[in-house]
Amino acid sequence: MDILSLIGLLFGLIAILGGVIAKGSSLEALWNLAAFLIVIVGTLGATLVQTRVPVFIRALRMFPWVFRPPRFDPRDMIKRIVDWSHLSRKEGLLGLEDRSNNETDPFVRKGLQLLVDGAEPQALRQVLESDLDNSEAFDLQGARVFESMGIYSPTLGIIGAVMGLMAVMQNLAEPGRLGQGIASAFVATIYGVGLANLFFLPVSNKLKSIVQARISYQTMLLEGLVAIAEGENPRNIESKLNGFIQG
Structure with missing residues (x-):
């Protein structure tokens, strides 16, 4: 077993998931x-x-x-x-x-x-x-x-981000949905x-x-x-x- 590969993947996951939480977001936002x-x-x-x-x-x-x-x-x-x-x-x-x-x-x-x-x-x-x-x-x-x-x-x-922003632009009349839509786009x-x-x-x-x-x-x-x-x-x-x- 190559332990470095497992550690590397673990660190990668920690960097992404931990970064999301540290920025004040939730893990659900990544899905x-x-x-x-x-x-x-x-x-x-x-x-x-x-x-x-x-x-x-x-x-x-x-x-x-x-x-x-x-x-x-x-x-x-x-x-x-x-x-x-x-x-x-x-x-x-x-x-x-x-x-x-x-x-x-x-x-x-x-x-x-x-x-x-x-x-x-x-x-x-x-x-x-x-x-x-x-x-x-x-x-x-x-x-x-x-x-x-x-x-x-x-x-x-x-x-994918551009397509998400296109969908956001179609809902400009609903300001309450803009923040969530932009976040999903990225x-x-x-x-x-x-x-x-x-x-x-x-x-x-x-x-x-x-x-x-x-x-x-x-x-x-x-x-x-x-x-x-x-x-x-x-x-x-x-x-x-x-x-x-x-x-």
Whole structure:
């Protein structure tokens, strides 16, 4: 569980709800069905128009990463790579076949299988780099779905506010309703700007950072597999890969 994401969302809610109360208003003033429809449904509609179905589905599958990000342990992976290196020097690359069959990570399994099949180092690098590039591009598209929502929602909030003010202008003959009507009009702006800056954009940036961390982890793995294919000394491999560890 990513505790920082939960704390961040909690602080965001406290900032908005606490601010409303501190300003002397009530929490009921934040609820407006028309504003909800304009901002939330409108933002979703605009996002769907620009997004391909596979990308939108990927974005939904990635969203839980904000609270439960996939775990990458580079130190453990380096130990495993060094172990594979020792094994390959002792038994040959075919000795890695059992390790390949027992792997659950498709990327690791594919890399080990290429080693077992005797792929040349350059061919191994090209195949795995192609997989990395395609995976990174697709996942970044998924993260940008939330970025798009963060771009559209403030604009739709302004549209909602303008529409609310239009309704107010139609009731100028009833001064008693003007204050409440103007307040309701600006609820849409709160929805749009608040959701963009406290949810959509932070979620997008969090997902992008997770994708980059995974790519760094898999790049380290790729370099290790290529080093094994080139027959490098296990100590040299370990020294080289330790450069990927941050913090």
